[in-house]
Amino acid sequence: MRWAYPAAALTCAAALGIGVFGFWPDRGEPERPLIPNASVTDLLAHADAERGARLFRSCAACHPIGKGAPDRNGPNLYGILGAPVADARTRFGYTYALRSVGGRWDAERMDAWLHNPDQFAPGTRMFFQGISSAWDRADLIAYLGTQGSGLLPGSAAGKIE
Numbered sequence: 094m095r096w097a098y099p100a101a102a103l104t105c106a107a108a109l110g111i112g113v114f115g116f117w118p119d120r121g122e123p124e125r126p127l128i129p130n131a132s133v134t135d136l137l138a139h140a141d142a143e144r145g146a147r148l149f150r151s152c153a154a155c156h157p158i159g160k161g162a163p164d165r166n167g168p169n170l171y172g173i174l175g176a177p178v179a180d181a182r183t184r185f186g187y188t189y190a191l192r193s194v195g196g197r198w199d200a201e202r203m204d205a206w207l208h209n210p211d212q213f214a215p216g217t218r219m220f221f222q223g224i225s226s227a228w229d230r231a232d233l234i235a236y237l238g239t240q241g242s243g244l245l246p247g248s249a250a251g252k253i254e
């Protein structure tokens with residue numbers, strides 16, 4: 094058939110476009126507004142906590158998040174936003190690297206930490222490569238905000254109990 098080749102070529106080109114430019118939304122990826130130079134606060138206003146809950150599966154191997162659940166390889170993250178950095182779980186053996194950061198977890202700090210843990214706290218024992226997508230980080234932070242941390246301003250937090 095004559096049209097078979099062009100059709101196959103087109104399909105290939107489309108697949109390449111998706112692969113190279115990544116402009117084709119993932120299955121289940123919500124539509125996102127285009128926000129140039131967006132800060133994490135800007136993104137949080139449109140973040141999707143339910144998607145964040147799914148993304149949290151990559152954290153759950155090390156982190157429990159249920160209220161009162163015991164720490165594992167990583168500390169329990171219930172109520173982590175607003176909690177002091179490396180001080181929320183008194184029985185967990187945090188590294189000096191993370192303890193010396195000081196202050197509390199807010200959205201900006203959490204964003205920087207999840208982007209590149211080792212850059213945020215050089216020498217940390219959280220062996221996690223980091224999350225390059227700012228939307229993924231925002232969705233995760235919105236989800237953390239629903240887990241005992243109260244509402245984050247403007248976020249979609251609160252959808253999940």
Ligand code: HEC
Nearest residue numbers: 151152155166167168178179181187188191217218219221
């Ligand atoms: C391979 C195990 C592992 C994975 C995967 C992991 N973490 Fe961690 N996480 C740790 C460890 C260990 C620490 C303690 C680090 C330290 O003391 O330096 C930690 C610390 C943290 C802290 C600081 C907690 C506090 O009490 O201050 C946060 C927040 C955190 N992780 C979030 C996440 C999130 C969100 C993910 C998923 C995107 C994730 N982690 C993935 C092991 C992990």
